[in-house]
Amino acid sequence: MTFSSPDMPVRERCLREATRLFADRGVAGTSIQAVADAVGVRKPSVLYHFASKDVLRVAVIDAMLERWKEVIPRALADAAGGKPRFEAIMGAVLDFFEDAPHRARLLVRECLDQPDEMRDRLAHHLRPWMGLVTEAIALGQREGRVHEDLDPEAYLNEIVVLASSHYAMTTVSHAVAPDRSDHQRDRDWERRCRNELVRIAQTSLFRPRPRPA
Amino acid sequence: MTFSSPDMPVRERCLREATRLFADRGVAGTSIQAVADAVGVRKPSVLYHFASKDVLRVAVIDAMLERWKEVIPRALADAAGGKPRFEAIMGAVLDFFEDAPHRARLLVRECLDQPDEMRDRLAHHLRPWMGLVTEAIALGQREGRVHEDLDPEAYLNEIVVLASSHYAMTTVSHAVAPDRSDHQRDRDWERRCRNELVRIAQTSLFRPRPRPA
DNA sequence: CCTACCGATCGGTAGG
DNA sequence: CCTACCGATCGGTAGG
Structure with missing residues (x-):
């Protein structure tokens, strides 16, 4: 539960935390909930910015x-x-x-x-x-x-x-x-x-x- | 659902299929069910030979x-x-x-x-x-x-x-x-x-x- | 080695 | 961006 700096847009904070989590535990080893916790929002908020886990994965690699x-x-x-x-x-x-x-x-x-x-x-x-x-x-x-x-x-x-x-x-x-x-x-x-x-x-x-x- | 040769002990077939699956999709990306399917047995049978997923993981690496x-x-x-x-x-x-x-x-x-x-x-x-x-x-x-x-x-x-x-x-x-x-x-x-x-x-x-x- | 079953968590949606 | 909720699947157990 390491919060990203709260003055950054949520979308970018999701990318940042997901990058770190995917690198450390892999995509399969990281739940959307874990990303939401790290960002400091609820799970559906992550899914508002990234329609699915796979969309988030592709965005992180991009x-x-x-x-x-x-x-x-x-x-x-x-x-x-x-x-x-x-x-x-x-x-x-x-x-x-x-x-x-x-x-x-x-x-x-x-x-x-x-x-x-x-x-x-x-x-x-x-x-x-x-x-x-x-x-x-x-x-x-x-x-x-x-x-x-x-x-x-x-x-x-x-x-x-x-x-x-x-x-x-x-x-x-x-x-x-x-x-x-x-x-x-x-x-x-x-x-x-x-x-x-x-x-x-x-x-x-x-x-x-x-x-x- | 690629069956291992059925004349091999189930324990070794689990090791063999788990090795392949862990290599291809990672441990987090492989369910015990997937290993059971590949071996051709039910899930609890895998857990009879390997008390937990982590025990199986360690055995595969060993x-x-x-x-x-x-x-x-x-x-x-x-x-x-x-x-x-x-x-x-x-x-x-x-x-x-x-x-x-x-x-x-x-x-x-x-x-x-x-x-x-x-x-x-x-x-x-x-x-x-x-x-x-x-x-x-x-x-x-x-x-x-x-x-x-x-x-x-x-x-x-x-x-x-x-x-x-x-x-x-x-x-x-x-x-x-x-x-x-x-x-x-x-x-x-x-x-x-x-x-x-x-x-x-x-x-x-x-x-x-x-x-x- | 099986059937039957457990609570927890998964990705994702409805609706506001 | 939230609450509330969905069915599916997760790792694992009881009991035979």
């Missing part, structure tokens, strides 16, 4: 996918601003999940619950800029900067899967951590995993420099 | 984690048989998910639904051989075969996350596929992604050979 449209221009702007393309795009993707960890959980959950629907939705949302990125990778291959046996589309797919799952399962990853005594160590472990994620993506993309000067 | 204990010796045997360690272990992990894709979905779902419980369970199941593998990686670093800036524990964590999520989300990954006209292309795309997954893990682990002959 809201998350819409955010991607802000991420892409930012990455392109960073790249235009002189920042290397890899770091701009990788940074944008990681920031997208990092400043709202439930986004990653929601995304992965929905991929499991509604694979066919998500396949089409992601194709629609990601296709345009996926094309740009794979082209950039292919250019890098022709210029000899990128591993020539790399498969651009497949590479991009695996890295997106890795990034989203990495953030969806941060809590669990502590199982592998060599020691976990206090919270400081937990933070440290998360930083190490994030660094390693970037290193893996980077090392498997770029060829080593031909000869260090 | 059965999956038990399989890991068969995977590790196989990988070690392959490695002892002269096969390079990386290929033996990577092959064992991929085979584990590949010959039963719902195992990956079940694992990822449970990591989202019960993160704290899964953290402890995985720690218990994975810790012993995780230690062996990270030691092998550290040895490779001292011998100059493995990237020296690699973080062994974090690397292993990310690769396990990538492998499980890769198989949990195969259906969705087709969103990124450049074209998907027929089933032959789908198979082809899956093969490309699997190859790329192995290439990413391999390239980000081993240093490039010092000088090709």
